[in-house]
Amino acid sequence: MKYFLILFTFIWANAQEVTPDLKLRSATVYNQGAQLKAIANIKLSKGQHSIVFDDLSPSISSESIIIKGLKDIDLNSINYERDYLITDQTSREIDDLINQLEEAQKNQSQTQSKITAYQNEFELLKNNQKLTGEQSDISIAKVNTYANFYRNKIEDINNLIFDLNIKLKKQQEEVQKIQSELHKLRGNQKQYRGKITLDLNVTKASLKNLELSYFVNDAGWYPSYDLKSQDISSDIELTYKANVFQQTGADWSDIDLSLSSAQPNRTETKPELNPYYLNFNRTYRNSRNRFSHVTYNPSIKKVSGTVYDEAGRPLPGVNVILKGTSKGTQTDFDGNYSIQVNNSKSLEFSYLGFKTENIPIYASNISFQMIEDSAMLSEVVVTGYASAKRNDMAVEDAEVEEIVVEKNYTATAVNFKIPQKVNLKSSRDAEQFELDKQSLETKYQYFAAPELSSSVFLIAEVSDWEEIDLLTGEAQIYFDDTYVGTTSILPQNIDDKLTISLGSDQQITLEREQPEKMSSKSFFGGTRIVEKAYDIKMKNNKNRSISLLVQERLPISQNDEIKVEDIKHDATFYDKEKGFLNWELTLDAQSQKTLKYSYKVKYPKGKSINIRD
16 A cells, blocks of 8 residues: 555656646636636647646635646646745835836925925024114115115025925826835735645656636626716616626736626535425514625625614614724614724624614615614613714716626526627726616606705605616616715616606705794693704795605603603604604795694603604
């Protein structure tokens, strides 16, 4: 037995090592990860060979590696490893940038020295321009000569310093630009790389065409959208875009690119099918994998949003942590939060009495409902109510290449094929591809929530959105050729209509006030009585009528000792469970209208409650 082991080792020790070029041909990019296919043409003689493919991604899934083209070849072993022996090599580009930086810093230093010299000369002139009493014989003409000299000299020096400061500012900007580019290139240097080694026994010498297929984790894509409307008489045009990124450490050149929303199959192991049982639904909510449909978006640098409970009430004091760090923030009284995410990939939300949620950073606005933890319900009481506030965030309108994309479907996914060859650099930056463009049937309505904002917002309602196969992503909104802001499209949370805010309209004014005679505070025995009344005054300054939905809210008691009584209103609809008052009305051109409502709150004297104005 030992004899054969020694012989086997001897054979492979004498195997010919070949390091062929591996040409990447195609990539199927999933939301997280990509399946790559590459080919290598190798002329192999009969006998033992060790084929080494190096300079590969360090995040290859080893069990996903497939080799094709093994005619007249016995594959003895496949080995994948990270090659830590490769040291950082300063590239020619980095050398050039270092030289540019040194030259720019030298110029900057010279300019600063000139400014300092002129400033010293200026101080010298100031200190020597006084005429002493001993110089009494100096004539007025000489005084004028001295004055003109100093005036002209000081003016010249000030002008020179001014011009040099402008020059210095440009030089500083140039230094910063070079430093930024140098930092980016150094970040792309290869600290370690992946390597696949094939041990082969070639039974017949010939030119071999090997095809290598493997899965990498450091690539992905995420959808984004443009929603554009010219006016309220036109439908919304939706542009469906894909943002593709790869950080494998090597650029992808002239490849076939496909995109898929499916879950990738990383192994060739046969799946096991389990029994499919039916039963009556139970009243139980499982939070596990609630956010499995969303994927990390590396372009997001800041996240804002609102956290609610299951009844739709905001949760103050929720801990929002960048997962894997100790950095975080808390939601405010209205459940709102905002956090810089740096390079973190997910947020962790935790709150006493609720299940902890881990959510991938997929959009700049992440708002959701936390689920109560039944094991802790007896320990927790949550109070407060509010409505989500509109959140706008400006982003650049990136140029997108217009292409015709082949689209096909599977039972659980949407797939896109980019028709032309693609070049994709290894970078944190994503490249955009336009996938589809459609016109959506749209209904417009104005909306106002006077308690939260004095602005009136134009709302677009899109029906039949299900036919578009939208995925979770951010949308940039444009109205009347004006950038309005962003919104998050969450198909799993949309009912029959997709609602989009198109911004406020300054031609419709709104004012919410409390008539002094109608609002008061008083006592009756051991009970405190707070009377609230509101007038909502609206005016339509447009030359046409508008359809308007106004929404206000009444407080909801969560304690038997707190009573909300004597409710009066002229609203179209009153939702007693949530306390919402809705007015659906038409406001004629150049007309105005006043809405009214009032109520009383009674509670024990000596206690305080969170009643608002």
